[in-house]
Amino acid sequence: MDRGTHTTATALIEAVRERTAAARVAEAAAFVAVGDWAAAHTSDEVVGDPITSLGEWDSEALAGDQFLELGGPGAPVVAEFCIGEVAAARGCSFDAARRLVGDAVELRWRLPRVHARVAAGEVDVWRGRRIAQTTRSLTFEGAGFVDRHIAYVAGRATGPEVDRLVAEAAARFDPETTEAERHAADGDRYLSIDLGEVGYADPLTGTLRGTVNVHGSLDLADALDLERSIAHVARQLGELGCDPNLDIRRSMALGEIARRCDGVTTLEYDVEQPPTRARREVVLFVHLDQAAITGTLNGIGPGIDACTGMTGIDLARLDTPGLPRGAVTVEQVQSWCGSPDTRVTVKPIIDLNHHDAVNGYNPPNRTADHVRARWPRCVFPYCTRSSRTADLDHCARYDENGPPGQTSTRNLFPLCRRHHRMKTHPERRTGKRWTYRPTNPTRNEPPNAVIWTSPMGLRYLVDRDGTRPWPEDPGPG
Known part of the structure; x- marks a missing residue:
């Protein structure tokens, strides 16, 4: 490498270092800003979270903006609808923004030493968030214990080291709960079947494989029984000339076991009395x-x-x-x-270009299917929830005394329950709510899209390709 080439290479790597450092500073500043935004929407009122878990709704949560417990004991509650502005500003889903705000609240109020190092750019934001996510279940004193012991090494502490310190804090400051959890260890068992998306054999080429992932944690005795059953059926499949790959036969065996009846798989039954398979x-x-x-x-x-x-x-x-x-x-x-x-x-x-309209408030199945086919996802900015489980919202408010045909494929849009509430009810702090309207091509707006306006007056355009910020409304024109 000659001197000129070496100088160029040095300049390039210096540029990488400078831009990486600048990105870290910017990310820390954005994270602190999220915490400041949350602080402006907090309350000292002690309330329970009306949303029991993501996707599970208490009927009382339908009444508008609620206060959520996003941090552990000692952290203030935060107004739910303020999270929508964060989600739109960052271009992420509401659930991702909720986790971000929760981490910011946890660090700001319960881990102040770690938060100070994150704000100063001395600890990466992702490391600070990783610590915050492990301490939520601790008492206020337990979180303080972790904060004192981890702050000075937060920039290099590994996940297992943080987990061990959190476990020690739990044992020190909440021994009763720790002992109860030890006796209830078998409650950690679970079985998850990822039905979110069809898998791809090669993400780069997009080759379809049409499979999903299964994972879980079983009681040892149950695991041994399942292993024996899978091995037995996989061996039978092999004897019947099925795929020679054992892993494939084992996955097929689990499907056969799932369809068995009276403890007998479909591969082993009396010809005179075959069992009924689960369809x-x-x-x-x-x-x-x-x-x-x-x-x-x-x-x-x-x-x-x-x-x-x-x-x-x-x-x-x-x-x-x-x-x-x-x-x-x-x-x-x-x-x-x-x-x-x-x-x-x-x-x-x-023919999704054909529009359908009916009288009455509730759309028939054909209209609902049509709308959900046109809009596969909730139409709120950056939301990724499927329209198949979403509410169908009348964009122009339904008027019982109004003209016929108000329930139409032009006026119905899918909104997940949370974002439906945010469109219907005002935010606590501003008294304003999210609004949206279909685009108007005569105003040089893209067709087949909607434009949202947030309580802060920020606008976002949503179409089938996603969400992007949109300029301010120039007014009638």
């Missing part, structure tokens, strides 16, 4: 046009996939509660439909 149910919301249904274009020749240029439609999309969301291959759908143990419901939605 698998698949609901497909398939977006089709006439060419996809008939296999022809204008009734003349084979239909062409506009994306691939190939004949035919090779993919279907699953989009219904309780099932993975995403695309699956036609071959996989055919394997489901060809099984006598599968009940398949296909709901075609034809």
Whole structure:
């Protein structure tokens, strides 16, 4: 490497260092600003969190802006709707913003030494948040113990080291709870089936695999029984000539066990008295046009996939509660439909450009399916919740004495329950609420989108491609 090249390389790596340091300072400043925003929306009022957990709603939580307990004991409660402004400003979901605000509250009020080092840029924000997430269950004194012992090494403490210190604080300052948890250790058992998204074999190429992940923690005896059953059925599958890969046969065995009846799998039963299998149910919301249904274009020749240029439609999309969301291959759908143990419901939605309107407040199923097909997600800025579980909101308020046809595919939009409340009820501090309207192409606004205005007057445009900040309203024009 000659001198000139060395000088250039040095300048480049210096630029990396400078920009990394600047990014850390900016991230710390933004985190402190989030804490300041939360502090402006706190209350000394001691209340319970009306939202028992994300996605589980108490009926009393439908009454408007509520105070939430986001930090541990000793931290103030924070107005729920103020989190919406943070979510929109950062371009993230409400749940992510809620976690961010909760971490800021925990550090600011219960871990002040760690918070000071984060604010000074001496400890990365992610490290400070990692500590805050472990201390919420501690008493106020326990959190102070962790703060005193971890602050000076917070920039290099590992996760296990933090966990051990938190466990020690719990044992020191809340021994009764610690002992009770020790005796209830078997309550940590769980089994999770990730039905959020269909998996991909290769994220870079997008190759579909049509699978989901299963993980959990079982009682040892239960785990041994399950292992014996899986090994037994996987061996039977191999003897029947199934895939030679043992891992694949084991995953298939679990499905066979799930469909067994009276403790007998479908692979081992008396021919005279076969058991009844639990039927698998698949609901497909398939977006089709006439060419996809008939296999022809204008009734003349084979239909062409506009994306691939190939004949035919090779993919279907699953989009219904309780099932993975995403695309699956036609071959996989055919394997489901060809099984006598599968009940398949296909709901075609034809020509989404056609609009439907009905009289009355509640939309019929065809209208609801149409709206949710047009908007796969809640239309609130940056929200990622599926429209299949969302409320359908009348953008223009429904008037019982108004004209017919107010319930239409033009006036209905999916809003998850939280954001529906934020649109309906005002924020505590400002007395204002979130509002939105469809875009108007005559005002040089993109078609098929909505524009939201926050209580602070900030605007965001939401379309099927996502959310982006939008300029201030120029007024009538």
